[in-house]
Each structure stands twice: as structure tokens, then as C-alpha cells.
Amino acid sequence: MLRVEIGLLENGDFSEEVEIYLDREGLNDLIARLSLIKDGKTEHIHLMSESWGLGDLSENKEKENNLLAHHLKIILTDG
Numbered sequence: 183m184l185r186v187e188i189g190l191l192e193n194g195d196f197s198e199e200v201e202i203y204l205d206r207e208g209l210n211d212l213i214a215r216l217s218l219i220k221d222g223k224t225e226h227i228h229l230m231s232e233s234w235g236l237g238d239l240s241e242n243k244e245k246e247n248n249l250l251a252h253h254l255k256i257i258l259t260d261g
Contacts, residue, residue: 184208184229185240187248200251203244211238219258226257 184204189197204212215227229238231252243250 183240184212184238185242185244186229186251186254187244188251189245190247190249192247196249201244201248216256219256226255229254229256 185202185208187201187203189199189201191197212229215229218224218227228236230236231239231241231250233241234252239252239254241250241252
């Protein structure tokens with residue numbers, strides 16, 4: 183399980199903080215996907231919730247008041 187959420191403050195503003203929750207299986211999956219970038223097989227990866235396509239990300243929120251992220255794109259840059 184891998185879940186990405188954006189924290190919300192009590193006043194409803196975004197906390198400008200991304201929270202990633204994962205179990206061992208989710209950790210291993212994330213490491214495997216990042217290895218694709220490390221090994222030069224791709225320059226970016228996409229992780230998405232089932233409703234957005236791939237089903238890599240859980241749609242069950244960890245914190246009720248957080249905003250659920252349905253798409254996480256990780257990109258290798260040279261900068």
C-alpha cells in the first residue's frame with residue numbers, strides 16, 4: 183500500500199506538505215520503481231490511484247482532513 187496526501191490545516195488552507203504513507207509492500211514497490219530511474223530505464227515514473235488509471239496509489243486516506251493525491255510523478259532532472 184502506497185498513499186500520497188497533501189496536508190490541510192484546520193482553517194482549510196493547504197499545509198504545503200506532502201505526506202507519503204506506505205507499508206513494507208508499498209516501500210518495496212516504490213524502491214523498485216525508483217530503481218527504473220536509477221538504472222537509466224526511464225527518466226520518470228507515474229504512480230496513480232485506481233480511479234485515475236494504474237491503481238498504484240491507495241484511495242483510502244490516512245488522515246480524514248487531508249487531500250488525497252491521485253497522481254504522483256517523479257522525474258529525474260540534471261539540475
